[in-house]
Amino acid sequence: MNVGATTSILLIRAVDAGGTYVSFRWLDDPGHPRVHVITAPKMNRALARLDEALIGADGDDRAEAVRRALTGPFTRYLGEYTVSEALSRVILPESVTAAIVRRSRVGRVLIRVTPSQFLAGVPFELLVVDGATRMIELADISYEPPAAVHLGRARDPLPWSEEVARRPVLYVVDPVLPAGSGLRQVTRRSPRTSSDRSDADLFRERIESRSHTVLSGVGKLIDRWDLSDELRLEPSRFFYFGHVSSTVDQPGSASVHLSDDGHVWGLAETIHGAHRPLAALDLLLGTSSPELGAGEADHLPEGVPGHRLWPMPPRVAVIACEGGIDYRSSETFGLVVAMFSAGAEALVTTRWTLPSDAAFAEFSGVDQGIGPTTELALAVDESQTEQDPVAALAEWQRRKLDQWRDSPGPATSPLTWAAVGTHVCPRREVTMAPAEENS
Numbered sequence: 001m002n003v004g005a006t007t008s009i010l011l012i013r014a015v016d017a018g019g020t021y022v023s024f025r026w027l028d029d030p031g032h033p034r035v036h037v038i039t040a041p042k043m044n045r046a047l048a049r050l051d052e053a054l055i056g057a058d059g060d061d062r063a064e065a066v067r068r069a070l071t072g073p074f075t076r077y078l079g080e081y082t083v084s085e086a087l088s089r090v091i092l093p094e095s096v097t098a099a100i101v102r103r104s105r106v107g108r109v110l111i112r113v114t115p116s117q118f119l120a121g122v123p124f125e126l127l128v129v130d131g132a133t134r135m136i137e138l139a140d141i142s143y144e145p146p147a148a149v150h151l152g153r154a155r156d157p158l159p160w161s162e163e164v165a166r167r168p169v170l171y172v173v174d175p176v177l178p179a180g181s182g183l184r185q186v187t188r189r190s191p192r193t194s195s196d197r198s199d200a201d202l203f204r205e206r207i208e209s210r211s212h213t214v215l216s217g218v219g220k221l222i223d224r225w226d227l228s229d230e231l232r233l234e235p236s237r238f239f240y241f242g243h244v245s246s247t248v249d250q251p252g253s254a255s256v257h258l259s260d261d262g263h264v265w266g267l268a269e270t271i272h273g274a275h276r277p278l279a280a281l282d283l284l285l286g287t288s289s290p291e292l293g294a295g296e297a298d299h300l301p302e303g304v305p306g307h308r309l310w311p312m313p314p315r316v317a318v319i320a321c322e323g324g325i326d327y328r329s330s331e332t333f334g335l336v337v338a339m340f341s342a343g344a345e346a347l348v349t350t351r352w353t354l355p356s357d358a359a360f361a362e363f364s365g366v367d368q369g370i371g372p373t374t375e376l377a378l379a380v381d382e383s384q385t386e387q388d389p390v391a392a393l394a395e396w397q398r399r400k401l402d403q404w405r406d407s408p409g410p411a412t413s414p415l416t417w418a419a420v421g422t423h424v425c426p427r428r429e430v431t432m433a434p435a436e437e438n439s
C-alpha cells in the first residue's frame with residue numbers, strides 16, 4: 001500500500017430492508033455517493049458460501065463443526081479465494097473498486113465500515129478489488145457503530161496520549177471458570193514438546209514484559225467486582241482473551257465469562273445454575289435497573305450505571321468467539337456498543353467463532369510452535385500499543401495474507417487472522433437540529 005501525504009477516506013454504510021442497501025461515500029466528494037442494492041437471493045447465496053467455510057452456528061455438533069472448518073475452504077487458498085471473490089462481486093460495484101485502486105496509488109486509503117445485519121460476518125479485508133488484490137492490501141479498514149451510539153453516550157473516551165500509554169494494562173487471560181459452567185479453558189497449560197513453551201507461558205511472558213495491574217494474569221480467579229476494581233483504577237488498556245457467548249436475536253445477552261458463580265447478581269441468565277456471565281446489559285445498565293436482575297443484590301449500591309462500575313479505558317481487546325455480535329442483530333447492541341458507551345475508543349474483536357489452538361492440533365495437525373489463535377491474540381495486543389492501532393493491525397494482516405499465499409494451509413488460514421477488526425468510536429460533538437416553531 002502506498003502511504004503518502006494524502007489520505008482518502010471511504011465510508012461504507014449498509015442497511016437491510018428486504019435487500020441490502022450499501023452506500024459508498026468518499027469524504028472529499030460527499031456530494032456524489034454511490035448507492036448499491038443487493039437483492040436478497042444474491043446476498044443469501046454469497047453468505048451461504050461463507051457460512052460453509054466457518055465454524056457452524058448453534059445446533060451443529062460442536063466438534064464436527066470445528067473439524068469441518070479446519071478442513072474446509074478456508075484452509076485452501078483457491079477455496080478461500082472463491083468465497084471472497086463471490087462476496088466481492090455481490091458487495092462491491094466496479095466503480096468503487098476502481099476508485100480504491102486509483103486512490104491507493106497516490107496515498108493512504110482508510111475505509112470505515114458500518115455493516116448491516118447481513119454483512120456483519122463479512123471479512124472486508126479479504127474482498128477482491130483488482131484481480132487477486134485484496135482490500136486490505138490497498139486500504140486500512142476499521143469498523144464503526146451507527147451514529148446514534150454517540151447520542152447519549154455515557155462516558156467519553158480518554159484521549160490517547162503518552163501519559164495514558166504508560167499506565168498499566170489490565171490483562172484477563174483465560175480466567176478460572178466455575179466447574180459447572182461447561183466451558184473449557186482456552187489456553188494450553190503444558191507445552192506441545194519439551195522445547196516449546198505453552199500458550200499460557202507465552203501470555204505470562206507478554207504480561208510480565210509490560211506494566212500491568214495487580215490482578216492481571218493467566219488462569220486467575222477474577223470476578224465482575226474484581227474487574228470493576230481494576231477498571232476504576234483507569235488502566236491504559238483492557239485485554240480479554242477467553243470465552244464470549246450470546247443468545248441469537250438477544251444482543252444484550254452477549255457476555256464475557258469470568259469467575260462468577262451462579263449466585264452473583266447480574267442481568268444475564270445463569271449457565272446450569274453454576275455460572276453467571278457478565279453481559280453487555282450489565283456493562284450498560286449496572287445496578288440502575290436491579291429489578292431486571294436475578295440473585296442477591298442487597299449488598300450492591302442501587303442506581304449505579306454500568307459505565308461507573310466498569311469504566312472502559314480508551315483501548316480494549318476482546319479476543320473470543322464472535323465478540324462483535326452487535327451487528328448481527330436488527331438492533332445494533334452488544335459488548336462493542338456497551339464498551340463504547342463506557343468509554344472505549346478503539347476496540348478489537350472477532351466477527352466469527354475462533355478455533356482454539358487445541359482444535360488446530362487435533363483436527364489439522366498444527367501442533368508446532370505458537371498456535372494460530374494465540375498468535376492472533378498476541379498480535380492484537382501488540383497493535384494496541386501503537387499510535388495508530390488500525391494501521392498496525394492492518395499491517396499485520398497484510399503479512400498474514402502474504403504467508404497465506406506463499407504457504408496455504410490450516411496454520412496460515414484466515415480463519416483466525418481475518419476474524420478480527422478494529423472498531424472505532426472517537427469522541428464526537430453531538431448537535432441537535434433546532435425544533436421547528438409552531439406557526
